[in-house]
Amino acid sequence: SFVQSALRDALEQSQFFVTYQPQLRIKDYSMVGVEALVRWQHPERGLIPPDSFIPIAENSGLIRELGAWILRTACEQGVQWLNEQVNFGRIYVNVSATQLHDESFTEAVIMCLKETGFPAEKLGLEVTESFIMKDPQHAINVLSSFKEIGIELAIDDFGTGYSSLSYLKQLPIDKLKIDQSFIRDIPDDPNDMAIAEAVIAMGKALNLEVIAEGVESQIQADFLLDKECTEVQGYLYAHPLTADAFSEWEKQRD
Ligand code: G
Ligand code: G
Ligand code: MN
Ligand code: NA
Numbered sequence: 648s649f650v651q652s653a654l655r656d657a658l659e660q661s662q663f664f665v666t667y668q669p670q671l672r673i674k675d676y677s678m679v680g681v682e683a684l685v686r687w688q689h690p691e692r693g694l695i696p697p698d699s700f701i702p703i704a705e706n707s708g709l710i711r712e713l714g715a716w717i718l719r720t721a722c723e724q725g726v727q728w729l730n731e732q733v734n735f736g737r738i739y740v741n742v743s744a745t746q747l748h749d750e751s752f753t754e755a756v757i758m759c760l761k762e763t764g765f766p767a768e769k770l771g772l773e774v775t776e777s778f779i780m781k782d783p784q785h786a787i788n789v790l791s792s793f794k795e796i797g798i799e800l801a802i803d804d805f806g807t808g809y810s811s812l813s814y815l816k817q818l819p820i821d822k823l824k825i826d827q828s829f830i831r832d833i834p835d836d837p838n839d840m841a842i843a844e845a846v847i848a849m850g851k852a853l854n855l856e857v858i859a860e861g862v863e864s865q866i867q868a869d870f871l872l873d874k875e876c877t878e879v880q881g882y883l884y885a886h887p888l889t890a891d892a893f894s895e896w897e898k899q900r901d
Pocket of ligand 3: 773
């Protein structure tokens with residue numbers, strides 16, 4: 648299709664760039680990490696958000712190349728920040744179900760770490776709940792291979808799918824990420840508040856970190872602190888930032 652060939656051109660012509668959104672510990676605002684979020688700067692159409700091209704990249708198989716480029720860019724950036732002593736915690740990269748189903752993906756991640764010199768302990772992967780529930784036994788195998796080498800694992804968009812508690816217990820994951828759709832309408836929507844509270848309680852029971860994304864107001868932050876959510880991410884703290892803007896932000900905060 649037109650978009651597919653435009654995506655291919657965009658990769659060749661370096662029209663993609665990666666932004667980094669800080670994730671903080673709610674108690675003391677210390678750095679947990681940054682989430683790598685891809686952006687497409689089109690020469691004529693301007694900035695195109697990932698929602699408009701990631702699904703197309705997934706359906707066309709281009710996500711393999713694009714995903715590999717994002718991972719490499721993030722790892723190279725991480726090495727640079729380590730050299731410059733910029734405190735970024737970990738870098739969390741989103742990986743789609745298509746990437747995770749690719750048998751060569753684990754090997755590709757290991758190669759990327761080796762070639763860039765980025766330590767596995769500094770990398771996190773955000774995987775979706777839908778990937779896990781489609782074939783939980785397969786997910787356990789794939790995720791275990793990452794966990795074994797020290798990569799941290801978070802379940803993204805948690806609450807939007809239907810994760811069985813028994814699988815959650817077996818999965819080698821470190822963190823649940825409460826989907827922003829449950830945070831957005833706090834404190835107006837009592838159902839969303841109940842869901843957020845339930846996810847936090849579930850994380851606590853399973854000894855997992857819980858991060859809330861899309862936190863935009865102090866009222867939401869206060870609610871999350873009160874319920875003992877452990878980490879936060881959202882416009883209240885920082886937008887997704889270019890690499891340079893992130894290191895400035897990190898240096899200037901106290
Ligand atoms: O950055 P933004 O909030 O617009 O991202 C919108 C959606 O695009 C989110 O669901 C996010 O997970 C996804 N997305 C952003 N960057 C990446 C990426 O590098 N890889 C994948 N697979 N998805 C991404
Ligand atoms: O990976 P995921 O699809 O969950 O990506 C998170 C998305 O949420 C990104 O597109 C990011 O730009 C966006 N985002 C991050 N913080 C906020 C926020 O506080 N409010 C809103 N509305 N969106 C946010
Ligand atoms: Mn994510
Ligand atoms: Na998410």
